[in-house]
Amino acid sequence: MKKLGPALALLFLLSSVSLATAKDRSFKGEIMDSQCAKMGSHDMMMKKEGAKNAKECTLACVKMGGKYVLFNPDTKKIYQLDDQTKPEQFAGDKVTVKGTLNKKTNTIHVTDIQAGS
Numbered sequence: 001m002k003k004l005g006p007a008l009a010l011l012f013l014l015s016s017v018s019l020a021t022a023k024d025r026s027f028k029g030e031i032m033d034s035q036c037a038k039m040g041s042h043d044m045m046m047k048k049e050g051a052k053n054a055k056e057c058t059l060a061c062v063k064m065g066g067k068y069v070l071f072n073p074d075t076k077k078i079y080q081l082d083d084q085t086k087p088e089q090f091a092g093d094k095v096t097v098k099g100t101l102n103k104k105t106n107t108i109h110v111t112d113i114q115a116g117s
Contacts, residue, residue, distance in 0.1 A: 033061035054092030
């Protein structure tokens, strides 16, 4: 029983340190809809749906059930976004998303989005 107290204290200390190290990072890319991001571009959907630009395409695809994601065209990486409200104003735009990444779900917990990248 005497060993349990220090062990619990050490466990608590280690868990609080690991939580403190989870800092926001910056992720660059384009706010896209999940369907077009899987294809790597808006080209097919723009032809099919008649959208004039990436913004119109993204908004239309989200209306049809897609989700806002961050797509990095250089790495072809798609990040899920936990916040589906903030990205709307940046639909089709190149942005920098700040947040923490859950590597298991590949989801960014969004704390901020800035235009341009």
